[in-house]
Amino acid sequence: MYSFRQYLQTLEDPHGLTRRLGEASLCRDDRGRAIYSTGNSAAVFRIRCQGRTCALRCYFRPMRRLAAIYGDRYLPRELYLYTTPEQGRWVDAVLCDWVEGQTLHAAIARAAESGDGERLAQLSEAFDRLALELVTDDRAHGDLKPENLILTPDGRLVPIDLDASFLPEFAGETSSEIGTAAFQHPDRTAAHFDASLDDYPAALIATALHALRLDPTLYARHRCDGLLFTPQRIAADPALQEVLALFERHGMAAEYRLARLLLSPTLRLPDLPQLLRRLTAADEPPAQTPELFVENGLWGYRCGDRPAIPPLYDEGFDFSEGLAAVRLGRTWHFIDTAGRTVLNCPRCEAVKPFRNGRAQVIRAGRRTEIDRRGRELDI
Numbered sequence: 440m441y442s443f444r445q446y447l448q449t450l451e452d453p454h455g456l457t458r459r460l461g462e463a464s465l466c467r468d469d470r471g472r473a474i475y476s477t478g479n480s481a482a483v484f485r486i487r488c489q490g491r492t493c494a495l496r497c498y499f500r501p502m503r504r505l506a507a508i509y510g511d512r513y514l515p516r517e518l519y520l521y522t523t524p525e526q527g528r529w530v531d532a533v534l535c536d537w538v539e540g541q542t543l544h545a546a547i548a549r550a551a552e553s554g555d556g557e558r559l560a561q562l563s564e565a566f567d568r569l570a571l572e573l574v575t576d577d578r579a580h581g582d583l584k585p586e587n588l589i590l591t592p593d594g595r596l597v598p599i600d601l602d603a604s605f606l607p608e609f610a611g612e613t614s615s616e617i618g619t620a621a622f623q624h625p626d627r628t629a630a631h632f633d634a635s636l637d638d639y640p641a642a643l644i645a646t647a648l649h650a651l652r653l654d655p656t657l658y659a660r661h662r663c664d665g666l667l668f669t670p671q672r673i674a675a676d677p678a679l680q681e682v683l684a685l686f687e688r689h690g691m692a693a694e695y696r697l698a699r700l701l702l703s704p705t706l707r708l709p710d711l712p713q714l715l716r717r718l719t720a721a722d723e724p725p726a727q728t729p730e731l732f733v734e735n736g737l738w739g740y741r742c743g744d745r746p747a748i749p750p751l752y753d754e755g756f757d758f759s760e761g762l763a764a765v766r767l768g769r770t771w772h773f774i775d776t777a778g779r780t781v782l783n784c785p786r787c788e789a790v791k792p793f794r795n796g797r798a799q800v801i802r803a804g805r806r807t808e809i810d811r812r813g814r815e816l817d818i
Contacts, residue, residue, distance in 0.1 A: 551658035690780030
């Protein structure tokens with residue numbers, strides 16, 4: 440309904456064409472070009488306004504709920520756009536602080552292409568912290584994706600483009616936008632509009648980052664609009680199968696369960712907050728040896744009534760000599776009392792707990808013993 444060119448015309452010479460912005464001016468690059476970005480529903484201009492640098496969101500069509508979402512940053516009937524050489528109309532805009540930094544998408548691409556696993560680990564940790572905040576809130580971003588997250592120079596992730604947000608006062612309504620398909624559950628529709636909107640994209644982005652920190656070459660092999668994964672074919676997605684195998688092989692139980700959430704038939708992922716808490720918590724051993732328990736078909740460990748290691752495993756043994764044998768998928772591992780994988784047992788069909796520094800395993804049909812470093816010993 441409104442064009443980028445109309446907004447640019449107004450902002451090039453805003454005198455008399457704004458209500459509250461006053462003598463706002465466009466910021467320009469070294470070649471004198473206006474600094475802006477465009478999306479499906481809006482253009483965002485970097486401007487100087489009242490002595491500060493701001494982001495001015497200018498919409499290509501009328502948008503719902505902007506006043507509730509943005510509060511006093513919403514400027515109704517702020518800009519005058521010419522629709523003919525002689526006539527025009529006043530349109531809404533949103534004025535936000537400009538967030539310095541780069542998008543998470545750009546940061547991931549740069550780190551993955553250079554094979555910088557340490558940098559990808561930092562990005563993964565920052566996103567896990569933000570994701571936990573988002574999925575435990577009674578609001579939702581609604582279009583969570585790496586392009587809508589700014590990585591600041593001090594390492595924080597700041598969400599931008601809140602136009603598709605859900606707030607509690609919107610309960611019972613339908614969404615005016617359904618987010619970017621490359622990061623959304625394949626069954627999402629406008630009718631799915633509640634606080635769980637960020638669950639699936641948060642799980643998808645977190646899974647991709649944890650996989651890339653282990654193997655940055657995944658980016659070159661599986662790069663797509665959704666980082667590594669394509670939700671519309673997720674059940675048969677070769678990237679997801681490779682990532683699940685990677686997590687299983689390394690005994691990364693929380694990451695493995697996180698990746699499996701991408702196969703969920705529903706948009707709401709009730710197990711996601713617990714997994715994100717596990718991924719963001721410090722690995723500290725409990726004061727006493729945890730005891731085995733089973734919940735919903737998965738095995739974990741607890742001290743009294745408090746889970747010390749969440750139920751993440753497909754099978755498990757009690758702790759013995761400080762280690763417990765656990766099975767993740769088809770692969771056996773040994774973990775310590777903090778839940779850290781300390782020994783992998785690839786190609787083992789069965790294992791037994793440690794006794795006197797040795798554990799029996801069956802590998803390729805042959806019974807043998809291993810020490811605490813995984814070295815095979817003579818029986």
